[in-house]
Amino acid sequence: MQLELQLADESDDETKGARRPGTQRPGGRTARTRAAVRDAVLAGLTEHGYPGLTVEYVAEHSGVHKTTLYRRWGDVEGLVADALDLAGEDSWAPPDTGSLEGDLRALAREVVESFTDPAVAASGSALIAAGFQSQRAAEALRAYYTERFRRCGTVVERAIARGELPPPADTGSQAAAPAATMDSGALVRAVTAPLFLRLFITREPVDEALADQSAAAALAAARAGVFSTGGTAPGGPS
């Protein structure tokens, strides 16, 4: 599972985890059912998009009875929201390349790789599309990405520990822990934002060079103090 809704491998982990002998995994059968339903939801989204997804499709492709689906998930909105919730329960961690620049580049490249891989892109794109039509999907997307970007905070913490990011200046709190005064969420969002903009708003192509440029831009902004608490634009003519 990655930042960009690459969901394909998750059911394998889930299923293997539930079946591994000697593993204490409460609700193994429930977890398997949930993963099977999630797989069917993603298959349906890939095939028909959110507006064409039906409970009937999910029942047919998951082997779970329609009555059970309605009882446990309510409706298509509930099914899509739970697919996102389940996606957020994985063990994904941001890249750890040894440098802030490397980590940010790797993050950006993950987005490009996922959404230029047709097998992965379709369901991820359909989940993002669902946010336009379903309030519950929108809330699940927010929760998913909030958690994803929260995990990316370690990238910034490691960079500060390595001395790659300066402590914020002129805030009168230089003695405080630097990590608390860097808006790491804004930084990691800035890394991926130009890619998501082109993929889903302006519908322009993305590639590795653009990923690297996005990472470099966010890094330059971070070094200039833009994401520091109380930070402003760097000095110069304005």
Add this chain to the structure above:
Amino acid sequence: MQLELQLADESDDETKGARRPGTQRPGGRTARTRAAVRDAVLAGLTEHGYPGLTVEYVAEHSGVHKTTLYRRWGDVEGLVADALDLAGEDSWAPPDTGSLEGDLRALAREVVESFTDPAVAASGSALIAAGFQSQRAAEALRAYYTERFRRCGTVVERAIARGELPPPADTGSQAAAPAATMDSGALVRAVTAPLFLRLFITREPVDEALADQSAAAALAAARAGVFSTGGTAPGGPS
């Protein structure tokens, strides 16, 4: 008309333009029909979203006969694509505040203001949503934003003329026109990308402070040379 699909005022301009006595406006009636159809498309998108938009709705709300709609626009996809094409034919120009920082802030704030205004946000959001379900809408979105961001190039040209952006270094082409070596498209996309990300992907709130931060981040990256041709990340530990 603005960067962020604020379409509401466009029909007024269109209609007034067509009706003004003495104006040589070929196809005034056609232009009025087109604008009326576009208004009905936007009303339908606002009310029902793209999946719920029908030719019947557009006929009823535009006063244009269904047969005419099918003949001239083909189907719902064609109607939505033409609404976007028409939106791109306006006279919108980027802000001119006298400084690069001011212009970038104003650009970013326009996005926040439009998409936090419920009357404007609904149709703009529905047009972006249409790009997920219609290839023709996706192409029209790409054309729309390509033209919007192209116009923003003047912001960068003015900044270079004012000496607010440095000429690119170490490219061996310092004698060339600086404007040709700055990727102004990447810069202006970087300004708005963090806002579009939160509005339509991660579904997080946006506000003026975030607009200013996005503008400051893009500006810092531009000053560091990230958007210059051949530009890389600024020096420092990596």
